[in-house]
Amino acid sequence: MKTKILYVEDEPFLGKIVKESLESRQFDVRMVSDGKEVMSIFAEIKPNIAVLDVMLPGKDGYTLAKEIRQLDPNLPIIFVTAKTQTEDLIKGFEVGGNDYLRKPFSMEELIVRVNNLLQLTQKQQASPKENIAIGQFEFAPQRYELRKGDSIRKLSHREAILLQILAENQNNNIDRKTILMRVWGDDSFFNSRNLDVYITKLRDYLKDDSAIEIITIKGIGYRFVVG
Amino acid sequence: MKTKILYVEDEPFLGKIVKESLESRQFDVRMVSDGKEVMSIFAEIKPNIAVLDVMLPGKDGYTLAKEIRQLDPNLPIIFVTAKTQTEDLIKGFEVGGNDYLRKPFSMEELIVRVNNLLQLTQKQQASPKENIAIGQFEFAPQRYELRKGDSIRKLSHREAILLQILAENQNNNIDRKTILMRVWGDDSFFNSRNLDVYITKLRDYLKDDSAIEIITIKGIGYRFVVG
DNA sequence: TGAAAGGAATGTTAATTAAGGTTAATGCGT
DNA sequence: ACGCATTAACCTTAATTAACATTCCTTTCA
Numbered sequence: 406m407k408t409k410i411l412y413v414e415d416e417p418f419l420g421k422i423v424k425e426s427l428e429s430r431q432f433d434v435r436m437v438s439d440g441k442e443v444m445s446i447f448a449e450i451k452p453n454i455a456v457l458d459v460m461l462p463g464k465d466g467y468t469l470a471k472e473i474r475q476l477d478p479n480l481p482i483i484f485v486t487a488k489t490q491t492e493d494l495i496k497g498f499e500v501g502g503n504d505y506l507r508k509p510f511s512m513e514e515l516i517v518r519v520n521n522l523l524q525l526t527q528k529q530q531a532s533p534k535e536n537i538a539i540g541q542f543e544f545a546p547q548r549y550e551l552r553k554g555d556s557i558r559k560l561s562h563r564e565a566i567l568l569q570i571l572a573e574n575q576n577n578n579i580d581r582k583t584i585l586m587r588v589w590g591d592d593s594f595f596n597s598r599n600l601d602v603y604i605t606k607l608r609d610y611l612k613d614d615s616a617i618e619i620i621t622i623k624g625i626g627y628r629f630v631v632g
Numbered sequence: 633m634k635t636k637i638l639y640v641e642d643e644p645f646l647g648k649i650v651k652e653s654l655e656s657r658q659f660d661v662r663m664v665s666d667g668k669e670v671m672s673i674f675a676e677i678k679p680n681i682a683v684l685d686v687m688l689p690g691k692d693g694y695t696l697a698k699e700i701r702q703l704d705p706n707l708p709i710i711f712v713t714a715k716t717q718t719e720d721l722i723k724g725f726e727v728g729g730n731d732y733l734r735k736p737f738s739m740e741e742l743i744v745r746v747n748n749l750l751q752l753t754q755k756q757q758a759s760p761k762e763n764i765a766i767g768q769f770e771f772a773p774q775r776y777e778l779r780k781g782d783s784i785r786k787l788s789h790r791e792a793i794l795l796q797i798l799a800e801n802q803n804n805n806i807d808r809k810t811i812l813m814r815v816w817g818d819d820s821f822f823n824s825r826n827l828d829v830y831i832t833k834l835r836d837y838l839k840d841d842s843a844i845e846i847i848t849i850k851g852i853g854y855r856f857v858v859g
Numbered sequence: 860t861g862a863a864a865g866g867a868a869t870g871t872t873a874a875t876t877a878a879g880g881t882t883a884a885t886g887c888g889t
Numbered sequence: 890a891c892g893c894a895t896t897a898a899c900c901t902t903a904a905t906t907a908a909c910a911t912t913c914c915t916t917t918c919a
Contacts, residue, residue: 491738491740494740495741498744498745503752504731511718513721514722517721517722521725521729521731522752525749525753526752547857548857549847561850561902561903561904562849562850562851562852562904563903586671586702587702590675590703591675597869598905598906601868601869601870601871602870602872603904604869605870605871605872608870621868621869621870621912623869623912623914624868788892788893789894790893822895823895824878824879825897826895826896827879828880829882829895829896830894831879831880832881848879848903850878850879850902850904851877851903
């Protein structure tokens with residue numbers, strides 16, 4: 406389903422341009438120009454994000470933001486306004502706004518910021534990492550479990566991260582350094598030897614499926630090939 | 633505990649002002665001026681947010697953002713830069729940035745935007761009044777009751793807070809330290825052992841539902857996975 | 860050209876250290 | 890005396906370091 410944008414703007418000319426531009430990016434845009442109508446339309450369409458002008462007839466954007474926050478504490482709200490003063494911006498965030506764009510702005514910027522906020526607020530709903538198929542094995546990254554048939558092996562944290570990195574990059578070369586940074590946070594000598602140890606462990610865990618192989622590429626890193 | 637900001641800026645004069653200004657707002661600021669040093673310091677201090685200049689000696693801000701994203705997909709990243717072109721801004725968001733501030737900017741604006749991002753990325757915790765579903769269990773935080781079917785187990789205060797913290801963060805990693813601070817108010821050695829004891833208790837209480845698991849992440853904390 | 864030597868990178872296994880788990884005993888307020 | 894919280898004692902497991910083995914690339918010299 407398309408992302409629904411509630412767009413509150415009283416300048417018809419600008420409004421039309423912005424609306425069409427957002428629609429060309431596959432957003433479902435509902436434009437409202439009278440502040441007093443906003444809340445009922447809000448309830449009706451249940452938008453995924455609100456883009457609010459501040460100076461409006463009827464009710465100003467700050468008030469609208471407050472009222473929207475009452476109903477939905479998590480809905481992303483962006484102000485777009487000709488008010489350029491820092492105090493206006495601060496007020497915008499105070500009433501619950503999540504971004505503040507000064508007019509004139511480029512459409513590109515608005516779109517990028519809309520997408521950014523949508524992403525930020527979506528990511529919050531727990532990240533359900535999907536299980537990954539590895540040959541005859543199945544790996545549940547969330548639970549640190551490696552399953553084959555009905556046997557389950559619990560992996561430790563480090564084993565699990567390492568396996569996940571490998572599995573995400575099946576059939577691609579992976580830098581030793583990249584792995585070290587992701588698993589240990591640095592690439593010191595000792596951690597580098599540590600990685601060797603963990604590679605050995607994973608090779609052992611995965612040895613039941615001969616189609617799986619962790620190939621070392623000396624001086625570079627590894628390649629995780631399956632099948 | 634103070635919020636840690638990683639601040640990458642190569643202009644010493646501006647850098648000093650911004651750093652002090654943020655510190656006066658109770659942020660714990662670590663400033664780095666050489667791009668090449670950033671990643672090791674990142675690993676060392678584990679910041680809660682990163683504020684990056686774009687043009688830097690060594691490694692530019694965009695590259696840094698990419699590398700940080702590799703390590704932490706959720707860390708808020710703000711660019712502050714003299715590059716005012718829309719394309720530069722777009723690139724900033726493309727590489728994983730979450731906000732983009734053009735120089736010169738007011739300190740107030742930076743602070744407001746930092747706080748906004750921190751808030752957005754914090755888990756919106758369910759209001760502690762509502763019951764929380766935990767697999768086949770239901771937890772009533774205000775009554776300290778854990779129910780399954782028609783059996784009710786009364787929890788003690790500490791058990792209840794701990795379970796609530798875990799339940800609020802289902803499927804996410806939770807810092808040992810964070811838990812200790814919230815349940816005991818400090819993270820001394822004895823309380824740390826105490827936490828072990830309570831984790832054992834909760835595991836025991838929840839063992840009837842095999843879909844529920846408290847995974848320990850050694851050196852980090854726990855992850856409460858359900859289903 | 861190619862075989863041998865040397866060295867750096869990686870592999871393997873084991874020993875050590877540190878973190879956490881479990882259960883029981885003690886403390887402490889009501 | 891009771892109920893929880895804390896401390897203690899002992900146990901288990903993961904992570905790190907160490908010691909020694911192997912691989913494979915590079916260099917050198919016949």
